[in-house]
Amino acid sequence: MPSLQFRPENLLLEANSLRFDRRGEPVFNAVDLALESGKLLLILGANGSGKTTLLRCLAGVIRPIEGRIKVNARRAFLGHRTGIKAALSCRENLRFLQKFHGRAKSSPDQALARVGLAGFGLRLASTLSAGQKRRLGLASLLVSEREVWLLDEPYASLDDEGGALVDALVSEHLSGGGSVALSTHQRMPEIELEPSVLQLGSSIAAAAIA
Amino acid sequence: MIHSMLALLSQDVRLAIRHGGESLMPLMFLFSVIILVPLGVGPGPNLLSTIAPGMIWVAALLSSLLALERLFRPDYDDGSLEQWWLGHLPVYGLVTVRLFSHWLITGLPIILFAPIAAQMLYLPADALGTLMISLLLGTPILSLVGGLAAALTLSTNRGSVLLSILVFPLIVPVLIFATGAVSVAAEGISPRTHLGLLASMLVLALTLVPLAVSASLKLNIE
Numbered sequence: 001m002p003s004l005q006f007r008p009e010n011l012l013l014e015a016n017s018l019r020f021d022r023r024g025e026p027v028f029n030a031v032d033l034a035l036e037s038g039k040l041l042l043i044l045g046a047n048g049s050g051k052t053t054l055l056r057c058l059a060g061v062i063r064p065i066e067g068r069i070k071v072n073a074r075r076a077f078l079g080h081r082t083g084i085k086a087a088l089s090c091r092e093n094l095r096f097l098q099k100f101h102g103r104a105k106s107s108p109d110q111a112l113a114r115v116g117l118a119g120f121g122l123r124l125a126s127t128l129s130a131g132q133k134r135r136l137g138l139a140s141l142l143v144s145e146r147e148v149w150l151l152d153e154p155y156a157s158l159d160d161e162g163g164a165l166v167d168a169l170v171s172e173h174l175s176g177g178g179s180v181a182l183s184t185h186q187r188m189p190e191i192e193l194e195p196s197v198l199q200l201g202s203s204i205a206a207a208a209i210a
Numbered sequence: 211m212i213h214s215m216l217a218l219l220s221q222d223v224r225l226a227i228r229h230g231g232e233s234l235m236p237l238m239f240l241f242s243v244i245i246l247v248p249l250g251v252g253p254g255p256n257l258l259s260t261i262a263p264g265m266i267w268v269a270a271l272l273s274s275l276l277a278l279e280r281l282f283r284p285d286y287d288d289g290s291l292e293q294w295w296l297g298h299l300p301v302y303g304l305v306t307v308r309l310f311s312h313w314l315i316t317g318l319p320i321i322l323f324a325p326i327a328a329q330m331l332y333l334p335a336d337a338l339g340t341l342m343i344s345l346l347l348g349t350p351i352l353s354l355v356g357g358l359a360a361a362l363t364l365s366t367n368r369g370s371v372l373l374s375i376l377v378f379p380l381i382v383p384v385l386i387f388a389t390g391a392v393s394v395a396a397e398g399i400s401p402r403t404h405l406g407l408l409a410s411m412l413v414l415a416l417t418l419v420p421l422a423v424s425a426s427l428k429l430n431i432e
Binding site for chain 1: 213214216217218220221224225228229284285287288289290292293295296297298299431432
């Protein structure tokens with residue numbers, strides 16, 4: 001029955017009964033989720049509960065064993081490895097990613113300034129600290145227009161200020177009509193919007209103990 | 211979709227220039243072989259001109275193997291390879307671009323410097339044109355077949371041994387027809403048949419290899 005709430009144009013990504021096995025061991029089972037514009041999905045779970053695997057499935061990098069993913073939007077995936085080339089400068093990295101993904105949004109310098117790396121344009125990415133590399137990875141989200149952000153542990157190796165930056169970028173993206181799926185196991189996002197939560201791994205972990 | 215491919219090409223070339231020494235390795239290797247072998251077998255022009263086609267080709271083959279390990283590995287390690295599968299990018303095209311830039315960095319310098327190598331080995335002047343054409347047709351096949359092996363062995367640790375084992379049998383026909391072409395040209399016979407076969411191998415590899423590479427990269431990422 002169609003409800004008033006349901007508007008299909010707001011549905012950016014939908015996944016039905018996803019299952020993924022690794023060497024016969026189930027990683028996750030029967031996961032249903034929907035990413036709507038302006039909504040945040042929080043993926044929680046212990047180490048090894050399949051948060052990264054689920055996000056990579058949603059990104060289209062790997063195929064689930066079972067289930068269906070319907071995509072109505074461009075996706076951006078930011079993982080542990082951010083795809084930054086150490087031998088290139090920050091600006092060169094961002095300029096490449098902008099041309100590579102198309103649909104230019106912020107300029108590389110604007111994006112660098114937004115993530116607190118103003119003036120780092122000519123610095124080689126290899127000279128950045130771990131936290132600064134994460135910030136450069138966040139800047140790569142800003143240079144191209146992509147509606148769905150899939151962020152895997154975006155708070156990792158960031159200081160408090162960096163964590164607040166992630167929150168600010170996420171809420172800006174959401175208010176711009178985008179959607180974010182975010183996995184975390186430490187810091188919770190501090191934004192006004194109430195996120196929907198997907199808890200992974202509890203049933204499987206219980207089965208493993210039993 | 212063209213903009214993604216052009217962006218990748220320009221980044222590959224930029225990175226090759228940044229890693230200057232590493233990119234020149236294949237060419238240095240080629241010339242080490244060309245300079246050292248005459249010292250080993252003796253500098254007589256008769257012997258050298260007979261073995262010249264084979265030597266230049268074997269050196270070209272081995273030197274193209276050198277850079278294969280780094281064809282997809284850095285992108286695999288830093289996570290940029292998985293970005294190729296986000297759904298809006300032409301993976302087939304990106305693979306083709308990557309293989310083309312590999313040829314640009316390893317194959318093209320060899321072709322450009324082949325006349326010098328040919329002179330150093332007393333290759334008959336009549337056969338030089340054929341050598342150039344055979345390299346022009348053959349080095350892209352080396353990059354393509356090598357790229358397939360590199361993609362297949364991407365996630366294996368220390369895949370380089372496996373990589374060479376995979377490449378060699380596939381490359382044998384190329385070596386036979388390429389050196390055959392140069393040898394018959396040196397004897398004054400038309401090398402057209404050999405070159406035709408080489409060209410058909412190139413067409414076959416050019417059409418099928420990017421598909422196979424995309425599939426095996428995907429397999430390795432999963």
